[in-house]
Every structure is written in structure tokens, then in C-alpha cells.
Amino acid sequence: MTETVVPARRANPLWQVGKALILLVALVILLGLGTWQVERLQWKEGLLADIAARKDAPPVPLSAIEAMAASGGDIEYRTVTASGHFLNNKERDFLATYGDEPGFYIYTPLQLDDGRYVFVNRGYVPSDAKEPEMRKQGQLTGEQTVTGLARAELSGQPSGMPDNDLAKNIFFWKDLETMASSVGLPKDKVLPFFIDADRTPNPAGLPIGGVTIVDLPNNHLQYAVTWYGLAVALVAIVAISWWRKHHPDAPSQ
Known part of the structure; x- marks a missing residue:
């Protein structure tokens, strides 16, 4: 009669305890990651709801956005109104x-009554209308009132973003200081944020306003389900393994 030899590692109580601890730690990590994603989901949904409320709120005067920015407040996507004269010869x-059509967003300085400036994203023009002489009717003159969304300036060049081409007036990222200096505007006279103009009808058709895109991916529910699913799978595998070990004669399904 052949005697079954039990491997020493399997018979060792310390190995069994160690294996149980490893499985427990793995389960805790998976559950922790799932819970973290649920918390992120709640945060992201709250942020999106806050942005929607800001965009739908009545516009506030430019001074309110200035005060908020100066105090370190979050000005992103807050509806604002400002009046002044467009410096059409200094657009960036x-x-x-x-949609799927290539082109340009036209950022034009708006000179305020107090002599300061704020860059306004007036909207989209197709590639063949990049040059101002191709859309002269859209070069608004006289006192203009702009309503749109406040947008914060960037702290630096985004990773992987090309350098702006000043010679061709083609920008890839919003470098406010360079935008101002390249058209001769003094840095201390330019407000430290932008305005994305709304879709108020332009008699000339171009630029087309209201181009702000709120793109905040919200995949946290999917990630939470994935981590919790892995936790359930781990428990199921351990349970099946335990059952087979203690019921070796049970029929397999």
C-alpha cells in the first residue's frame, strides 16, 4: 500500500497562517480600492453638479470674479459679464x-473702461477664416458687452503640449503672459483669467461663441465595480478551494 506524503509546506501551520494573511491583505486592498473609487465618484458627481450650477447662475460683474481670483477662490465656469472695446488687431x-472641423478659437483683448484688459475667447472660426481680413464683419467695434464663463489661467505648459508659434500666431496652450507680451499689452494691466464668450448671436456669423467644453471623465463607478468584482472573485475562489479540500468526494459541477 502506497502511503500519501503530505508536502511539508502544506502541513506547516505557519504556511497556512501566512497564506491566510496574504489572502486577507489582498481582500482588504481590493475592498479599499473599491471604496476609494466610490468616494471619488461622489466627489466627481458633486463637482459636475457644482459646475452645472455655476454655468446656469445669473452673470456676476467682472469685479466679483476679480475679488474671488485675488482671494484664491475657484473662478472656473462662473458666469460673468464685462464691457469694453475689442482690440481686434491684437487677437491670438x-x-x-x-465638432470634427479643424479651425481656431479667437482670443481677443477686451479693453475695459479703466484701461485694463481681459482676453476673451470669442469662439470658433474655420481654418480658412483664420486671418482677420477673411471675417471683417466679425471684427466688432464700439462698446461691447460680453457674457460668458470665467476661466483660470494655466500655471504652466501642459505635459506633451507643443510650444506656441508666435511667428504664425498659432497657439496650443493658454500662456497668458506670452499672449499679452506678444501684442504689447503690459502684464500688470491684464487680468489673470479669461472669459469664454457665450453663444450670443454674432451678426457676422463668425466667430461662433459658446465653445466651452466641460470634459471631466467620470469612470469611477466602473472602476469601483471592477475592484469590488475582483474582491468577490477572490472570496469565491477561496471558498471553492476550501470546499474541495474538505469535501474531496463531492461531485464536480
Whole structure:
């Protein structure tokens, strides 16, 4: 009669305890990651709801956005209104798309009554209308009132973003200081944020306003389900293994 030899590692109580601890730690990590994603989901949903409320709120005067920015408040997507004169000969053009169509967003300085400036994203023009002479009717003159969304300036060049081409007036990222200096505006006279103009009808058709895109991916529910699913799978595997070990004669399904 052949005697069954039990491997020493399997018979060792310390190995069994160690294996149980490893499984427990793995389960805790999976559950922790799932819970973290649920918390992120709640945070992201709250943020999106806050942005929606800001966009739908009545516009506030430019001074309110200035005060908020000066105090370190979050000005992003807050509805604001401002009045002044567009400096059409100092626009800066940003490579962009509108739907699937390539083109540019036109950022034009708005000179305020107190002599300061704020860059306004007036909206989209197709590539063949980049040059101002191709859309002269859209070069609004006289006192203009702009309503739109406040947008914070960037702290630096985003990773992987090309350098702005000043010679061709083609910008890839919003470098406010360079935008101002490249058209001769003194840095201390330019407000430290932008305004994305709304879709108020332009008699000339171009630029097309209201181009702000709120793109905040919200995949946290999917991630939470994945981590919790892995935790359930781990428990199921351990349970099946335990059952087979203690019921070796049970029929397999």
C-alpha cells in the first residue's frame, strides 16, 4: 500500500497562517480600492453638479470674479459679464476643432473702461477664416458687452503640449503672459483669467461663441465595480478551494 506524503509546506501551520494573511491583505486592498473609487465618484458627481450650477447662475460683474481670483477662490465656469472695446488687431489664435472641423478659437483683448484688459475667447472660426481680413464683419467695434464663463489661467505648459508659434500666431496652450507680451499689452494691466464668450448671436456669423467644453471623465463607478468584482472573485475562489479540500468526494459541477 502506497502511503500519501503530505508536502511539508502544506502541513506547516505557519504556511497556512501566512497564506491566510496574504489572502486577507489582498481582500482588504481590493475592498479599499473599491471604496476609494466610490468616494471619488461622489466627489466627481458633486463637482459636475457644482459646475452645472455655476454655468446656469445669473452673470456676476467682472469685479466679483476679480475679488474671488485675488482671494484664491475657484473662478472656473462662473458666469460673468464685462464691457469694453475689442482690440481686434491684437487677437491670438488657438488651434481647435468644432465638432470634427479643424479651425481656431479667437482670443481677443477686451479693453475695459479703466484701461485694463481681459482676453476673451470669442469662439470658433474655420481654418480658412483664420486671418482677420477673411471675417471683417466679425471684427466688432464700439462698446461691447460680453457674457460668458470665467476661466483660470494655466500655471504652466501642459505635459506633451507643443510650444506656441508666435511667428504664425498659432497657439496650443493658454500662456497668458506670452499672449499679452506678444501684442504689447503690459502684464500688470491684464487680468489673470479669461472669459469664454457665450453663444450670443454674432451678426457676422463668425466667430461662433459658446465653445466651452466641460470634459471631466467620470469612470469611477466602473472602476469601483471592477475592484469590488475582483474582491468577490477572490472570496469565491477561496471558498471553492476550501470546499474541495474538505469535501474531496463531492461531485464536480
